[in-house]
Amino acid sequence: ETGVTQSPTHLIKTRGQQVTLRCSSQSGHNTVSWYQQALGQGPQFIFQYYREEENGRGNFPPRFSGLQFPNYSSELNVNALELDDSALYLCASSFRGGANTGELFFGEGSRLTVL
């Protein structure tokens, strides 16, 4: 069973730039969620994708966008980067429709630093 993998693990960008983070879901999972974790905080929900469509969104501006592909992998795109976007970005996959609602399988995260 292949776990959730994310890339890149670390990256540095400057304010105003754009970034794309990638995630491969765990085998057998059909739903992917993205979370932002700032230093000293718990993960904060950005959005969820199911069947290649956004299925829920947290309190994040439209410059945060995503994609889910037919193989259930996903991308998180952030435009016009701001200093406050510096954080660990976590991808989590799950199986929607099963009994284990709320059981998310997390990747190790992509640490973004915006200078």
Add this chain to the structure above:
Amino acid sequence: AQRVTQPEKLLSVFKGAPVELKCNYSYSGSPELFWYVQYSRQRLQLLLRHISRESIKGFTADLNKGETSFHLKKPFAQEEDSAMYYCALINQAGTALIFGKGTTLSVSS
């Protein structure tokens, strides 16, 4: 408002001592609550959920609707329990987990 509060940033105990990690929540209706754990250099993972009413690695958590709490307990702490613990609940839409800020548990010998 849906919210999870973990009042302690750090909890330090000695090996063999009882542990209680506090979690309070705000939610309209019947919440679904979880504890997630992150050990050093490992990814965040599910520890237990209140629906299962199970004990995992000696940890239990009981949902107290009157006190809106879901504290995590273990009678005898082990050094390998040292980790970051997050309490979480599912949002009303069922699409996301709302996490608390986490509590670092440090168990020393």
